[in-house]
């Protein structure tokens with residue numbers, strides 16, 4: 001498989017979809033660098049996986065974070081082939097109750113940090129004719145009543161993906177996956193009550209033709225496809241829904 005021996009960095013790999021991506025990449029033979037704020041879940045992941053894993057405990061929005069993450073990967077493996085911008089957070093609230101600071105926080109993690117990571121990684125990605133995959137959301141293309149700030153931040157990430165795909169071609173490919181609902185800790189951290197979470201889950205399930213939530217590994221398989229030049233070498237600027245048919 002052509003991800004064997006490739007140096008791949010994944011942000012937000014300590015839980016949920018990011019952990020699924022790291023696990024699958026490791027199984028496919030990638031040399032991993034994983035980043036997130038909490039060190040413990042990243043270390044637990046590193047201990048469990050068979051392949052090499054470099055852990056970087058850092059807030060991706062902090063000054064100097066992108067440089068630290070990129071330097072850690074290059075120092076450990078001598079190169080950086082690919083970057084998966086997965087770190088994310090959800091603050092769901094109707095507009096009247098929403099805090100403008102929540103919009104700032106989501107833009108910082110979903111847009112500014114990925115942009116800065118690509119900028120810092122660019123010389124390495126160019127040298128390796130590498131690839132970027134951004135973990136966006138169906139919320140970046142669909143209307144998101146009650147979750148407008150989240151949707152707006154992911155729409156900005158979609159725009160960044162397409163613009164950078166044009167700007168960085170042909171050396172570096174830039175794509176995004178747009179997951180539908182996946183059971184992860186993000187739901188518990190989104191600022192909703194238990195009842196509100198249950199109502200939203202029911203609504204989303206009814207809007208998903210495949211009739212179930214996705215899994216982290218199902219998103220991870222699409223990420224691997226987009227990272228691997230043998231499988232997707234002529235694909236750049238794609239916004240790939242991985243959503244059980246929701247956007248259809």
Ligand SMILES: NC(=O)c1ccc[n+]([C@@H]2O[C@H](COP(=O)([O-])OP(=O)(O)OC[C@H]3O[C@@H](n4cnc5c(N)ncnc54)[C@H](OP(=O)(O)O)[C@@H]3O)[C@@H](O)[C@H]2O)c1
Nearest residue numbers: 012015016017036037038059060087088137181182184186
């Ligand atoms: N779950 C879904 O239904 C769904 C649907 C569509 C898209 N997504 C997207 O999928 C991605 C992963 O989400 P998830 O569902 O797997 O949620 P999750 O389990 O909460 O994972 C989010 C990860 O991001 C990390 N993170 C958050 N803020 C960070 C920061 N400032 N710096 C570094 N790391 C940070 C968290 O680790 P620390 O707290 O340790 O930093 C955590 O490991 C997100 O971009 C999310 O928007 C999720």
